[in-house]
Amino acid sequence: MKIAFVAHDKKKDDIVDFVKRYEDVFKNHEIFATGTTGKLINEIVGLKVHRFLSGPMGGDQEIGARVAEGKMxxxxxxxxxxxxxxxxxxxxxxxxICDVHCIPLATNLGSAEVFAKALKNHK
Structure with a gap:
């Protein structure tokens, strides 16, 4: 699967901790992220990440374009x-755009945990 990670500044530590907890799951997928989030995931967790621009500079829109093209x-x-x-x-x-194209979207740690556990059990 192609999975995109985005996190606002106050949520960067949370997303890095989350990816660490599920590294065994995410290492089997293609990882994408906005600029700083992707840099942190790559440097701290060690996963290969395709990085887009930072969110405010257009990274959110780049991910949205991938969703619209069926590539996320x-x-x-x-x-x-x-x-x-x-x-x-x-x-x-x-x-x-995630809603329009029926792409699963987690906007908090609770929903992200549910999706990660589903991916883990889906092997």
Whole structure:
């Protein structure tokens, strides 16, 4: 599967910890991420990551384009719902395009855990 990871600044540690916990699952898939999130996953966890631009610079839209083209299977986007984001329209567009194309989307650790456990059991 092609899996995209996105995390707002206050969620970067959470996403890295999450990927570490499920490294055995994610190492068997193609990993994509926005700029800084991808850099952290690569450097700290050691997984190969195809990095897009950072979210505010267009990375969210690049992932959305992959979703629209049928080239992304799953998106984990750990959002910070308590902090205003200057690129909120891009974020909304990514969430919408996932819904339009029926792409599974986890926006918090609870839903990400459910999806990761399903992937682990799917072998």
């Amino acid at each position: 299977d799953f998106v984990i986007f750990l959002r910070d719902p308590l902090t205003s984001q200057p690129h909120e329209p891009d974020i909304s567009a990514l969430l919408r």
